[in-house]
Amino acid sequence: MQYKELDINSIIPYLKGVDEVMDYFDSDDLKANEIGDGNLNYVYLVSSISDSNKALIVKQAVPYLRCVGEEFALSRERMTYEIRALTKFKQIAPDLVPKLYHVSEDMSILVMQYLDKHIILRDGLTDAKRYPNLSEHISTYLAQTLFKTSSLYLDSTSKRKLIDEFNSNTELCKLTEDFVFTFAYMQNETNDADNIKDNPLAKELFSDMEFKEKVLDLKYKFMTSSDALIHGDLHTGSIMLNEEETYVIDPEFAFVGPFGFDIGALIANLVNNYVHHTIVTKDEDFKDYLLGTIKETLELFESKFLKLWEAQKDSALLIEGYIDDETAQNYREKFLKRILKEAVGFAGCKMARRVFGVAGVAEIRGIEDKQLRADAEKLVLKIAREFVMKYEKIDCIEQILEIIKVNSAR
Amino acid sequence: MQYKELDINSIIPYLKGVDEVMDYFDSDDLKANEIGDGNLNYVYLVSSISDSNKALIVKQAVPYLRCVGEEFALSRERMTYEIRALTKFKQIAPDLVPKLYHVSEDMSILVMQYLDKHIILRDGLTDAKRYPNLSEHISTYLAQTLFKTSSLYLDSTSKRKLIDEFNSNTELCKLTEDFVFTFAYMQNETNDADNIKDNPLAKELFSDMEFKEKVLDLKYKFMTSSDALIHGDLHTGSIMLNEEETYVIDPEFAFVGPFGFDIGALIANLVNNYVHHTIVTKDEDFKDYLLGTIKETLELFESKFLKLWEAQKDSALLIEGYIDDETAQNYREKFLKRILKEAVGFAGCKMARRVFGVAGVAEIRGIEDKQLRADAEKLVLKIAREFVMKYEKIDCIEQILEIIKVNSAR
Numbered sequence: 001m002q003y004k005e006l007d008i009n010s011i012i013p014y015l016k017g018v019d020e021v022m023d024y025f026d027s028d029d030l031k032a033n034e035i036g037d038g039n040l041n042y043v044y045l046v047s048s049i050s051d052s053n054k055a056l057i058v059k060q061a062v063p064y065l066r067c068v069g070e071e072f073a074l075s076r077e078r079m080t081y082e083i084r085a086l087t088k089f090k091q092i093a094p095d096l097v098p099k100l101y102h103v104s105e106d107m108s109i110l111v112m113q114y115l116d117k118h119i120i121l122r123d124g125l126t127d128a129k130r131y132p133n134l135s136e137h138i139s140t141y142l143a144q145t146l147f148k149t150s151s152l153y154l155d156s157t158s159k160r161k162l163i164d165e166f167n168s169n170t171e172l173c174k175l176t177e178d179f180v181f182t183f184a185y186m187q188n189e190t191n192d193a194d195n196i197k198d199n200p201l202a203k204e205l206f207s208d209m210e211f212k213e214k215v216l217d218l219k220y221k222f223m224t225s226s227d228a229l230i231h232g233d234l235h236t237g238s239i240m241l242n243e244e245e246t247y248v249i250d251p252e253f254a255f256v257g258p259f260g261f262d263i264g265a266l267i268a269n270l271v272n273n274y275v276h277h278t279i280v281t282k283d284e285d286f287k288d289y290l291l292g293t294i295k296e297t298l299e300l301f302e303s304k305f306l307k308l309w310e311a312q313k314d315s316a317l318l319i320e321g322y323i324d325d326e327t328a329q330n331y332r333e334k335f336l337k338r339i340l341k342e343a344v345g346f347a348g349c350k351m352a353r354r355v356f357g358v359a360g361v362a363e364i365r366g367i368e369d370k371q372l373r374a375d376a377e378k379l380v381l382k383i384a385r386e387f388v389m390k391y392e393k394i395d396c397i398e399q400i401l402e403i404i405k406v407n408s409a410r
Numbered sequence: 411m412q413y414k415e416l417d418i419n420s421i422i423p424y425l426k427g428v429d430e431v432m433d434y435f436d437s438d439d440l441k442a443n444e445i446g447d448g449n450l451n452y453v454y455l456v457s458s459i460s461d462s463n464k465a466l467i468v469k470q471a472v473p474y475l476r477c478v479g480e481e482f483a484l485s486r487e488r489m490t491y492e493i494r495a496l497t498k499f500k501q502i503a504p505d506l507v508p509k510l511y512h513v514s515e516d517m518s519i520l521v522m523q524y525l526d527k528h529i530i531l532r533d534g535l536t537d538a539k540r541y542p543n544l545s546e547h548i549s550t551y552l553a554q555t556l557f558k559t560s561s562l563y564l565d566s567t568s569k570r571k572l573i574d575e576f577n578s579n580t581e582l583c584k585l586t587e588d589f590v591f592t593f594a595y596m597q598n599e600t601n602d603a604d605n606i607k608d609n610p611l612a613k614e615l616f617s618d619m620e621f622k623e624k625v626l627d628l629k630y631k632f633m634t635s636s637d638a639l640i641h642g643d644l645h646t647g648s649i650m651l652n653e654e655e656t657y658v659i660d661p662e663f664a665f666v667g668p669f670g671f672d673i674g675a676l677i678a679n680l681v682n683n684y685v686h687h688t689i690v691t692k693d694e695d696f697k698d699y700l701l702g703t704i705k706e707t708l709e710l711f712e713s714k715f716l717k718l719w720e721a722q723k724d725s726a727l728l729i730e731g732y733i734d735d736e737t738a739q740n741y742r743e744k745f746l747k748r749i750l751k752e753a754v755g756f757a758g759c760k761m762a763r764r765v766f767g768v769a770g771v772a773e774i775r776g777i778e779d780k781q782l783r784a785d786a787e788k789l790v791l792k793i794a795r796e797f798v799m800k801y802e803k804i805d806c807i808e809q810i811l812e813i814i815k816v817n818s819a820r
Binding site for chain 2: 213
């Protein structure tokens with residue numbers, strides 16, 4: 001089918017032609033509403049007129065950035081990678097990825113489960129809501145998706161095929177290279193100019209050569225490590241949940257990249273939220289909950305990843321009979337430590353870029369009181385800098401928590 | 411054009427249909443001889459009947475391993491990667507890659523310059539022949555090809571396109587994964603069984619878990635680092651030369667892999683030759699020449715690579731204005747040290763695999779006296795082991811030379 005940009009009127013006739021969607025709606029009459037919060041794509045809520053409990057989400061990419069308009073070209077092929085990644089992650093972690101009813105790479109469209117009883121994790125955490133299953137669920141998601149798309153599980157041929165499927169997600173990888181690893185630490189027109197002007201903190205960051213040299217190392221790792229299929233943008237806005245269920249959405253940045261990147265993104269966003277509560281709500285109990293969530297998530301990730309690996313006899317990397325069990329166990333544990341280190345480094349970049357870079361997060365940039373916002377930014381950069389400067393020396397989860405706590409205590 | 415396996419009779423009519431080839435031969439009548447030394451492919455020398463100075467080499471891949479026969483299937487697409495790599499390397503290092511007259515990915519065929527005044531570097535070195543331009547030429551080849559296919563030179567989009575072109579060279583990458591990094595260090599049917607039987611050296615190697623764990627790290631780097639387009643099999647049999655000219659041939663193992671792999675392969679093969687002269691000819695002058703060649707090649711590589719990088723304003727990794735000049739210089743120098751370390755690690759694997767693995771090298775496996783061969787193998791493994799165990803601690807070229815010299819002195 002040839003690509004056609006759909007709108008609120010043409011979307012219903014399009015869906016009527018898709019059997020899986022009509023099976024779901026049982027041939028009810030449908031209505032569509034545009035939901036406005038997508039930066040990149042058009043998102044519609046399509047529901048049955050007679051039974052409003054029956055509803056699905058439709059996402060279509062257009063060949064430009066939706067939130068800016070047609071003058072900011074961004075090829076619609078980003079939806080190809082979102083489709084491929086959702087399909088792959090759904091196979092690997094079925095309970096943690098929304099159900100897909102229809103996908104078309106030609107039409108850059110997907111139709112998926114409507115998560116009406118779930119909210120964005122970022123919003124929940126900012127409101128000091130606790131999610132008892134979050135660390136259990138998200139550690140499973142990370143361990144399963146990272147392990148099962150890596151050379152520790154796949155054979156060589158399958159791994160290269162996987163790289164092929166995502167290698168041309170060039171535009172979105174470039175966005176990360178630019179916005180996470182480069183522009184946010186120098187004078188650049190995409191930055192938050194109002195906040196940078198006459199701000200000593202920006203001046204300090206932009207001239208912090210030690211920090212920027214380390215960021216360069218991490219950028220290089222991001223660009224050249226083909227460890228596993230990563231989500232690529234796993235911040236707390238890409239997780240929808242309630243007390244029982246957790247779903248990971250929006251993997252359009254997916255490609256075969258470094259193990260530590262998704263884990264780092266998650267840590268970064270939990271720490272940004274911790275900073276928010278340190279400066280704004282001063283809710284010490286909730287701060288403890290956040291630290292506990294980071295700790296548990298990392299511990300569970302490590303034990304689940306290790307367990308999957310221990311059960312795996314042959315892979316591209318290792319075959320039976322090559323080394324003895326004790327050496328293999330030792331190797332696996334060292335390998336996990338490297339992932340942890342790298343995750344901390346990436347977490348530092350993912351935090352720091354939120355301060356002056358193009359895309360802020362609500363917890364920090366949304367703080368209305370100017371002084372409090374400045375305090376929060378200062379604390380974010382302090383923790384981020386320690387993450388980036390010390391990541392190679394991190395050997396255990398406790399050290400990460402220490403960096404967060406010590407810098408926030410005063 | 412549909413693939414057809416050519417033979418000594420059908421090759422001339424095929425070439426008559428290729429303008430570039432007929433232009434070269436000036437429409438002379440042609441004769442073809444099969445040259446038997448290709449392991450993988452059929453290789454023909456095609457020459458003018460009236461003027462034997464006019465000659466070209468024709469290489470065609472068949473869908474099996476030529477030296478074994480049709481029962482060892484190996485897809486002929488390996489020639490696709492040889493064609494792409496030769497074309498790319500010829501653009502980048504025109505004086506150091508043979509001229510191509512015709513290529514066809516469909517026919518898995520290439521026609522190239524006949525290097526009749528050149529010999530294989532391995533043979534020359536074993537005969538203690540010196541090549542005054544070798545280090546100058548091969549350091550240029552390495553610096554140019556590695557730098558100009560990396561994220562330090564290319565932009566993000568071009569780099570991903572390059573990865574795409576070579577990513578599916580799966581079969582040959584797998585050969586390296588298996589034969590360089592795995593099978594040669596364990597009981598495996600592909601090994602040199604006669605030599606392994608009752609050999610304490612094999613027993614020691616196969617149970618050396620410390621060594622094998624480090625090899626696993628290097629294998630993982632090989633499989634997951636997308637630094638630059640590498641030759642992938644740069645031993646001294648892939649270099650043809652005389653006193654004036656040097657050509658790099660046979661890049662069918664090419665893919666976007668780690669920076670240090672080609673450099674390591676070259677070091678490994680020069681050291682294997684050094685071991686040969688230590689044990690067999692005891693030619694101390696020539697051994698000094700070999701050490702000098704390693705030293706010069708690495709020094710020149712570093713300075714040429716650095717110079718290319720210093721002249722490069724923008725790349726996928728670094729853009730102007732991100733860091734100051736001093737930090738950039740510091741970063742580049744540290745980066746080069748990492749390449750050196752990694753090269754030493756890969757050199758260790760490339761040496762060690764030659765002892766009991768499927769493909770030996772003439773300098774070692776070809777030693778007829780059993781005791782001398784065993785002595786040479788012992789020395790190869792001693793140096794290889796130090797390379798693998800110490801590579802992460804190597805900081806300068808002198809340390810590499812020390813490892814070679816100290817272990818060979820007795």
